[in-house]
Amino acid sequence: MLVAEAHGFDPDGTHETFGPSMHNGVQTWVGLDVQTLQTPYSDCLRILRLLRLRPYQHVIDLGAAYGRMGVVIGGLYLRSTFTGYEYVRARVDEGNRIYQLLDLTNCRLVEQDLFDPDFRIPEADVYFIYDFGQVEHIDHTLRELREVSRRRPVQIVVRGRFTKQIIREGHPWFSVAYEGKLDDFSIYRAYH
Ligand SMILES: C[S@@+](CC[C@H](N)C(=O)[O-])C[C@H]1O[C@@H](n2cnc3c(N)ncnc32)[C@H](O)[C@@H]1O
Structure with missing residues (x-):
């Protein structure tokens, strides 16, 4: 559609x-293609296992599309919570419809432009970014995450070569905590 x-x-x-x-x-x-747009479910599970996601920890996907990460958290990590922010209303509605259908009450998608000057990224234990948009938008989001990371420990999972390159070139306070040879994603922690 x-x-x-x-x-x-x-x-x-x-x-x-x-x-x-x-x-x-x-x-x-x-x-x-929807399989390129979104992270495979198997990768979502691998990421959550590597993070050792614990009960009551909160995960935010910045640019969540239909919210696959939420399906995995909702199905397997019942005491953790997930919020996905997504620009496209139709994706938000479809993802939330699936969460409701599967009774995944710990997950939700929210319609939000991450580049809106009035938007502040809420605090979370884990942030997930997969090349969601233009370079300046990703850069803006990484600057905001730096501010969050001054207040609390965070882990940032990054998929896609653009975001990794932007971190390498302009955000040295995020250092790689995990980078698998065969994995398409890396996990970063902030050091100040
Ligand atoms: C490559 S997809 C990744 C989807 C999901 N994170 C995953 O890995 O399965 C990036 C998503 O970010 C969304 N996006 C792009 N720019 C955005 C913005 N400024 N605010 C919110 N979402 C945005 C796109 O609409 C798209 O659905």
Whole structure:
């Protein structure tokens, strides 16, 4: 449905242009294959095991799409909680519909532009970022996470080469705590 809507805005478009033309310039990756758009469930589980996610810990996905991480937390980590922030309303609604259908009461998706100047990232134990948008948006989010990490310990799970590159080049206070040879993600902790 999103792709059909995108064709109305941008008849000759691709997944590179659909999102920005529909969503005020925000790269929402409309039309990207859903398996590329989202982290595989097996990787979500591997990440949570490596983190040794404990009861009462809170996980936030910044740019959550349909909220796969929440499905895994809701199914297997019943005493932890999950919030996914996502720009595209249709994804938020569909993800929340699935959470309700599966009775995953510890998980929710929230419609939110992460680049909105009035938005402050809430505190959490774990943040998950998978190349959610433009470089300046990711950079802005990493700066906010630095502020959160001054107040409390955080772990940041990063998937995708852009975010890793942005950290390497401009955010030296995040250092790698885990980087598997075969894994597409890394885990960072903040040092001040
Ligand atoms: C590559 S997907 C990752 C989805 C999910 N984190 C995962 O790994 O399965 C990135 C998501 O971030 C969203 N996004 C991009 N820019 C955003 C913004 N400024 N605010 C909120 N969400 C945004 C996109 O719409 C997309 O659904």
